[in-house]
Amino acid sequence: MRLLLLWDVDNTLVTTSDFDRAVYLDIVRALLGVEDPVVPPPGGGLPESRMMVELLMANGADGRLAEHLAPSALGRFRRALTPEAVRDHGALLPGAKESLTEFSRMRGVTMSVATGNLRTVAEAKLAAFGLDTMVDLAIGGFGEGAGDKTRIVETARLRAGPNPEEPHPAHLTVLVGDALSDAEASSVSAVLGVASGRASTRELSEAGATRVIEDLRDIDAVVASVFGAMSDVSPRAHTEMMGRTS
Numbered sequence: 345m346r347l348l349l350l351w352d353v354d355n356t357l358v359t360t361s362d363f364d365r366a367v368y369l370d371i372v373r374a375l376l377g378v379e380d381p382v383v384p385p386p387g388g389g390l391p392e393s394r395m396m397v398e399l400l401m402a403n404g405a406d407g408r409l410a411e412h413l414a415p416s417a418l419g420r421f422r423r424a425l426t427p428e429a430v431r432d433h434g435a436l437l438p439g440a441k442e443s444l445t446e447f448s449r450m451r452g453v454t455m456s457v458a459t460g461n462l463r464t465v466a467e468a469k470l471a472a473f474g475l476d477t478m479v480d481l482a483i484g485g486f487g488e489g490a491g492d493k494t495r496i497v498e499t500a501r502l503r504a505g506p507n508p509e510e511p512h513p514a515h516l517t518v519l520v521g522d523a524l525s526d527a528e529a530s531s532v533s534a535v536l537g538v539a540s541g542r543a544s545t546r547e548l549s550e551a552g553a554t555r556v557i558e559d560l561r562d563i564d565a566v567v568a569s570v571f572g573a574m575s576d577v578s579p580r581a582h583t584e585m586m587g588r589t590s
Contacts, residue, residue: 348504348512349447349570350458350497350533351479352521355541356560357444358469360425360434367424371396371417372403390525391460391487391496393418418462425465430472437540439560444478446563447570454504455479458497458519458529460487493525497532515578518570527551534573536566 351357354364365383372381381403390398396417400410447453456479459466463486470476485500497519501511517533519526522541529535530552537548537556545556554573560566 345452345516346512347453347570347574348501348517349453349455350485350500350517350519351444351455352493352519352523352526353457353459353461353466353469355522356437356520356526356538357440357475358430358434358436358473360430360469363429363433364425366433367421368399370424371420372399374420375413375417376400376403376405378403391489391492392421392462392465393487393489394491395460395487396421422462422464425468427468427471430469434469434472436473436475437560439563439566441473441475441478442563443560443566444475446567448478454483456481456484456500456504458485458493458500458521460493460496460525462487492528493519493521493523494529494532497529501532516574518573520570522548524548524551527553530554534577536569536573 354360368383369381372378384398384402396414397410400413400417401407405413444455447455457466461469466486467476467481470479483500483503485496498511501514501517504512514532518536519529519533520536520538522538522543524543524547527535527537527548528551534554535552537545537553538559539545539548539556540559545558548556554576555569557565557569
């Protein structure tokens with residue numbers, strides 16, 4: 345019995361919103377020739393593969409053209425989001441590294457990510473701040489072709505399961521994330537909502553988060569909330585797990 349602890353990346357562990365936005369605008373200028381491009385409102389939690397299509401459509405491309413240009417746009421985005429660029433233009437959120445460090449010391453806990461980022465982009469954002477070696481990226485869920493965060497979590501559970509047909513149990517999975525789309529993934533895992541993004545604690549709770557905290561600064565509170573979320577979903581699993589992690 346192991347706890348699968350999945351971390352969202354953007355606005356949960358790191359923040360790169362301004363840099364991401366600048367890269368999006370450069371991509372639109374390059375591919376569509378739009379002098380004054382716009383970016384759809386942030387905070388929707390869309391996977392990047394879908395976000396890029398929405399971005400191109402918001403700047404005049406019809407659906408067919410947007411789908412055609414999306415692979416080129418995503419390639420440009422991957423190339424721009426290097427660890428060095430993220431380190432220069434982004435920031436590690438308070439408590440993020442300390443939280444991962446604390447859970448990495450626990451027996452019976454496996455950590456990975458469930459993020460709308462493309463895999464190479466997620467790797468770059470984590471590597472920029474020394475977080476990439478603290479999670480098992482081989483079993484993560486990423487934004488390539490995924491429909492929503494629930495599907496991304498399901499993919500991570502499948503990759504972490506004992507065989508390709510048997511996913512890691514939902515009651516032994518906790519997602520930590522800041523977006524409403526993270527909270528809505530409570531149908532396939534426990535969710536610890538973190539109000540470090542654009543959603544408030546109330547909004548995260550109303551969207552379905554199992555438990556909610558303000559941020560990751562208080563490491564004891566983060567640990568208690570992760571295991572508390574699992575307890576809310578499965579008290580028996582929580583009791584057994586606590587014996588294995590101590």
